[in-house]
Structures are given as structure tokens and as C-alpha cells.
Amino acid sequence: MFRKAGWRGIQWELGRRVTGFNDYARWVREHDTLTPAARTRLAERVASLPERPLISVLMPSYNPNPAWLREAIESVREQIYPNWELCIADDASPSQEVRAILKSYADSDPRIKVAFRPKNGHISAASNSALELVTGSWIALMDHDDLLPADALFWVADCIASHPDVRLIYSDEDKIDEALIRSGPYFKCDWNPDLFRSQNMFSHLGVLSTDLVRAVGGFRLGLEGSQDWDLVIRCMERIEPGQVRHIPRVLYHWRVHAESTAKSMDAKPYAVVAGERALNEHFERTQTRASAEHIGFGYRVRYALPDTPPLVSLVIPTRNAAASLRRCVESIIAKTTYPHYEIIVVDNASDDSASQVCLESVAKMRNVQVMRHTQKLGTAELRNEAVSAAAGEVIALVDDSIEVISPEWLSEMVSLALQPGVGAVGARLMDRRRILTHAGIILGLGVDGVAGRSHRGMPAGREGYGGRAALIQSLSAVASECLVVRKDRYLEVGGFDGNHLKEAFADVDFCLRLGEAGLRTLWTPYAELLDHKPAARERKGGEPASSPYMEDVAYMKRRWGSLLQNDPAYSPNLMLAREDFSYAWPPRVPPA
Structure with a gap:
């Protein structure tokens, strides 16, 4: 454990154990x-079975x-x-x-x-x-x-x-x-x-x-x-x-x-x-251009890109974040090996001088264009407008807090997004300490019961529960900090909903609408990026939440109903109150 994840890995595992939530002997006795x-x-x-x-x-x-x-x-x-x-x-x-x-x-x-x-x-x-x-x-x-x-x-x-x-x-x-x-x-x-x-x-x-x-x-x-x-x-x-x-x-x-x-x-x-x-x-x-190799705790599948890779439009909304934007764009240009992309920086009415200088600078960089707005808009509206104007067959939504660290990140995500039946693809995001901030989104997690992040807070060197933090898989949703999707599929479901969702869960709602359209949302650990955005403090039970946020919560519960408590990518034997895949007390399975 120490070789893979160091002291933080040991602390993570101890945190799962000392709570008592993962005492399996007791879980077996009780449930x-x-x-x-x-x-x-x-x-x-x-005796009542219709057939035996x-x-x-x-x-x-x-x-x-x-x-x-x-x-x-x-x-x-x-x-x-x-x-x-x-x-x-x-x-x-x-x-x-x-x-x-x-x-x-x-x-x-x-x-x-x-x-x-x-x-x-x-x-x-x-x-x-x-x-x-x-x-x-x-x-x-x-x-x-x-x-x-x-x-x-x-x-x-x-x-x-x-x-x-x-x-x-x-x-x-x-x-x-x-x-x-x-x-x-x-x-x-x-x-x-x-x-x-x-x-x-x-x-x-x-x-x-x-x-x-x-x-x-x-x-x-x-x-x-x-x-x-x-x-x-x-x-x-x-x-x-x-x-x-x-x-x-x-x-x-x-x-x-x-x-x-x-x-x-x-x-x-x-x-x-x-x-x-x-x-x-x-x-x-199945005539799938892919190959698999064993990686110790599972298998890595690599999907081949088309001989002529499609143009990818990277959409980066920003506002008054000069240092973050410059780091994001420069890391993309310096490290990304995918051969055919454009960068669309969408400025949301930045009004500080540093941002003005930065925007002028990045506009001169290779494959970069800047869309300026003089009035502040919602993030969903910014993204939707940029996607509509984008020339790419594939869209990559990227927050300005993102820094590229794995050169093949975009190749990996695009190769998955082009597979039959796939909608959105999410990435493995970490903070500067290499602590996971995103390994996919699980419905129902958290105090408000809408959605939380799989394995958030776990050191990146660990595989997670059942390998779930280190293997390609389908999930109900992934985060928009770095999300890749074909443009036609983005437009087919109407893009991001900025009318009903002002502060939170727009990415969750987007992925769920892709699911309604019969498309899978995938997460890959092989597209690794740093997210320098400060960790958002989670709302605790009993704390007031902002009115717009609670309106978003209410809308998600009306729109998606019981699905939020029954994520097919999770288990009713695992807890909704934590993001570390601790056991549920009691499980959400009818007793024998």
C-alpha cells in the first residue's frame, strides 16, 4: 500500500476502517x-414462483x-x-x-x-x-x-x-x-x-x-x-x-x-x-479496433482512433482567471499529442486588467480563438453558444482550472467518445497533491441526495473499491471540468440546461439526458489531469444552502426521481452518505 499511495493511501484506508462502516463481520451478522x-x-x-x-x-x-x-x-x-x-x-x-x-x-x-x-x-x-x-x-x-x-x-x-x-x-x-x-x-x-x-x-x-x-x-x-x-x-x-x-x-x-x-x-x-x-x-x-493488456488488478482496453482523427473543439469558459487560463492553455498546447484540435476560449465578461492582457496573449497562440462577451452569462449558456459555433466533430469541455499532465489524455477520451453507443466521457481529475477530485459521479451521494463524486479524497496511487477508481467503466454521470462528447450528440439532447440549473448538477443532468437517449457515459482513468480549482466545501446536514442551489436540488429530484437513489453504476449495499464506497447500514435491499 505504501509503495503505491504513500502515507496518504494509508490515511485513506484507515479513514475507511476506523469509522466502523466497513466492519464486514458485523455487517454479515446484522444484514x-x-x-x-x-x-x-x-x-x-x-411454492409461489410461477415456474421452478x-x-x-x-x-x-x-x-x-x-x-x-x-x-x-x-x-x-x-x-x-x-x-x-x-x-x-x-x-x-x-x-x-x-x-x-x-x-x-x-x-x-x-x-x-x-x-x-x-x-x-x-x-x-x-x-x-x-x-x-x-x-x-x-x-x-x-x-x-x-x-x-x-x-x-x-x-x-x-x-x-x-x-x-x-x-x-x-x-x-x-x-x-x-x-x-x-x-x-x-x-x-x-x-x-x-x-x-x-x-x-x-x-x-x-x-x-x-x-x-x-x-x-x-x-x-x-x-x-x-x-x-x-x-x-x-x-x-x-x-x-x-x-x-x-x-x-x-x-x-x-x-x-x-x-x-x-x-x-x-x-x-x-x-x-x-x-x-x-x-x-x-x-x-466484433470488428472493434481495440486491444487489451493486463495491468495487475484488471485489464486496460485501448481503442484505436480513426486513421484520420476528427477535429476536436476544446471549449474553455473563463472569467477573471488570467493565471489559471494561461496555465491551462499552455499545458494543452505543450503536452497534448492528439493531432487535430482547436481551442475556443469563451470569456465571460472579464473586467480585470490581467485577464485582458492574458486573453490578448492566448488569442495569438496556435489553434486558439477567443469569444468575448461583454455581459456576464451563465456557464451553460456560454458552453452551448460555443459548441454551436465550434467547427469540431467532437467537443471537449475544459475548465480553465485544468492542467494537462498526461499527453495522451485527449486521444484516450476521443477514442472512447467515438465508440458506438457512447455519449459523454469523463477524465480522472486530481489536485496538486495527487488526491482524486473526480473518478466519476455517483447518483444519490451527499447530504442533499442528488449526486457526489466517486472516491473523492483518495490518493491517486490506489485502485479504489473493486478497482472502480482505476478502470474504464460506464457511469451515470461525469463532471464537466473535463468532458468529451460528439457535437451531434451534445446538440441532440439540447446541451446544458441553464434554465433550470443555475449553480449545480448541470453536468449530471446532461449525462442523464444522454442516457435517456440510449447513450452510455464513460469514465477513464487513463486521461489524467490536474484541477487547480479550490475544493468546494460540501454542505453539511442542517446548514442552510443558497436558494438557487436548493432550487437546483429540487429540480433534479423532480426531474430524475427515484433514479437518484438507485444508481445502476453503484450498489444498494454501499452507503449514500459517503464517497468512499463504505458499506450501507442498512443496505437498500429488501430483507429475505
Whole structure:
């Protein structure tokens, strides 16, 4: 931790822990322990399901710890939902004890089927052998030493009943050690294909339509270590995003031991190579000009720019900020490697002499033009007017407090903005101490319940919760301090709303309207910039807020309603009162 983020990283982590909000053992006791009464209620709900599909738990096995194997099998047998089968393929385990355990279970329970492979073929081959045993309409993937909580398959069946068009289902997960102590929960967001291409957020618990698995040819040999991810990638290519569903409950306990990837990908380096291959072959099949490489805690995807990159218009509003404006423009010109851009400085009636001198100076710089206003306007109006006049096919909104530090920032953001279905793209912003000021916007955070900033205050050297501060992903909104969007999409949704939003949340509203139009908002950590703007002091509960600000809050709640409390890029198991992804007390998930 110290090597990556220094003392500030340690302080950040201590801050998350000393509050008590991230005491997972207590969270489990209070919010994720299945009581006898809850078991009874779920058993009664099973009877009311409109249909009870057979769920086939698919388990490849090779020489597991015998005690852990028994625990894994017993966790399936203890399921509240009764309509399951367990399909195990043993990959020629040398342990006679393992073989005896499997034979004993198969002989004593007709729901358990076991295939003994004559020779070892590794996990993909073993998984395909288990697939041959499957007779259910759904397949749940499970390792031979992991555990399912007793309600896991019930919630899967409930999801299937609630969403008849679903084809892929995944849940939250945690880790469990040899003493059965749970830790490290991953409370996931809803389906996020961009994050999925950065990490395997699907496993575990992953459940797939059997027809779909067979249609794509099952598990591929040569992808061992990432065979499940590769399978889901190929399935994803054949369905719509709305056919993937997330169950925000911990339905899988991933065993932590020395040879498990639950502890570290270093335990299985071949899995890293397989993951890169799975992604890069996905891009080839979908004719996407992109490449992926492993970066230690996930994968970086680089999207190629067109052979002739489009003109980008950088729109920089400013008022009486000579030093900031000069630093911003000079850093763009000196460091930006993107080959084709113009800079439009929009002066909002600056009236100090330093600004006048600065504006005259920057107007003489390469690719810079200055639009002057003699009367002060709102920022939204300034931006909208400049965008309409811009010659670029792509717009980059940039505040005058921004300083470029990564030369490829604009290339990165434009390459994402040009992808199909993408609206806005946001950047990773830091202050001069390299403390994050923006890693995307999460709806519902903060005292007013509208929106807050993901991982604000975290040292830049850390990956954040589940890698969420260091991987490309879809978010509901990103900040306008540095935002890239195609001009036609900006105009299609009407630009920024300066009529209803005078002080705050115009960028959030803009991104949400892009979402209404069917476009994704992306955030990338690979466009890093400094933001020299002083940190805005957050309003605390009980403090008065300015009247215009409270009008903005009221408008956002009227316009966007319950979405503000149910951000699909966040989790109901995470807290709305903090920006550090602390656990929710209680979670916003109905109890069992």
C-alpha cells in the first residue's frame, strides 16, 4: 500500500476502517445472516414462483482439499430452492479420497451426477464434460472448493421469474477462508459492459442460460484460467444488455487459499494471458479496433482512433482567471499529442486588467480563438453558444482550472467518445497533491441526495473499491471540468440546461439526458489531469444552502426521481452518505 499511495493511501484506508462502516463481520451478522424465520419465508415463496426451472450447478473438480470439496457439495445440498442438480466432472484426480467422496455423493443423492474423466485435460475440458451432464435450463458455475449460501439458488429462480427475457445472471460475492470467516465483499453495480471488459465482474455467482452456453460452443480449450470470463464474453456478444441481470446479494463465497485467484492473480499467471486472449479475440470477432493488456488488478482496453482523427473543439469558459487560463492553455498546447484540435476560449465578461492582457496573449497562440462577451452569462449558456459555433466533430469541455499532465489524455477520451453507443466521457481529475477530485459521479451521494463524486479524497496511487477508481467503466454521470462528447450528440439532447440549473448538477443532468437517449457515459482513468480549482466545501446536514442551489436540488429530484437513489453504476449495499464506497447500514435491499 505504501509503495503505491504513500502515507496518504494509508490515511485513506484507515479513514475507511476506523469509522466502523466497513466492519464486514458485523455487517454479515446484522444484514446477511439467514435466520430460521427467513428460511421459512423463502421456502414459502418457492411454492409461489410461477415456474421452478431446473438449475444445473456445474462443477469441474481436480484434486481439491477433501474437506473443502465436501463443504462445497453440502452447500449445494442445503439450498432452500429444491429444483437443482449438481453436475461434477472430475479431471482424473490422483487422490483416491476425492474419487471416493464423489462416488459416495453420486450413489446417495440422485441429484448429483459425476463424470470421471479418464485423463487430465485441465479445467475447460473438465467443464465441458460437466456440461454434457446438464439437463437443466440454467447453469450456475461453481468451483470445487467454494460455497453457496443456502438462499443462492432461490434468488436466481426469483430473478428468472421476474425477468422472463433474462439470459445471464450474476450476483455479489465475498471471500471465505479455511476457518469459514467471510471477508472482502464485492458489492457490484448493475450490468456494465465497459467495466466487464476491464475485469470479470460476472463471476461469481454466474448463471447462464443453458441454450446460450451450448449455442456458443461451451468452454474453449486454451483459455484455462479465464475460461468462465471467455464464455460470458462470447455469450454477451449474442444478447442485448437488458438480458443481463444483477442480483445485489452475496450469493457466492470464494475460497481464499495459496493457489486461488481469490487471493491474487499471481497464483495463476496463465489466467492473465488467457484473459488478454479472451478480450482481444472478442474485439476481433466484433470488428472493434481495440486491444487489451493486463495491468495487475484488471485489464486496460485501448481503442484505436480513426486513421484520420476528427477535429476536436476544446471549449474553455473563463472569467477573471488570467493565471489559471494561461496555465491551462499552455499545458494543452505543450503536452497534448492528439493531432487535430482547436481551442475556443469563451470569456465571460472579464473586467480585470490581467485577464485582458492574458486573453490578448492566448488569442495569438496556435489553434486558439477567443469569444468575448461583454455581459456576464451563465456557464451553460456560454458552453452551448460555443459548441454551436465550434467547427469540431467532437467537443471537449475544459475548465480553465485544468492542467494537462498526461499527453495522451485527449486521444484516450476521443477514442472512447467515438465508440458506438457512447455519449459523454469523463477524465480522472486530481489536485496538486495527487488526491482524486473526480473518478466519476455517483447518483444519490451527499447530504442533499442528488449526486457526489466517486472516491473523492483518495490518493491517486490506489485502485479504489473493486478497482472502480482505476478502470474504464460506464457511469451515470461525469463532471464537466473535463468532458468529451460528439457535437451531434451534445446538440441532440439540447446541451446544458441553464434554465433550470443555475449553480449545480448541470453536468449530471446532461449525462442523464444522454442516457435517456440510449447513450452510455464513460469514465477513464487513463486521461489524467490536474484541477487547480479550490475544493468546494460540501454542505453539511442542517446548514442552510443558497436558494438557487436548493432550487437546483429540487429540480433534479423532480426531474430524475427515484433514479437518484438507485444508481445502476453503484450498489444498494454501499452507503449514500459517503464517497468512499463504505458499506450501507442498512443496505437498500429488501430483507429475505
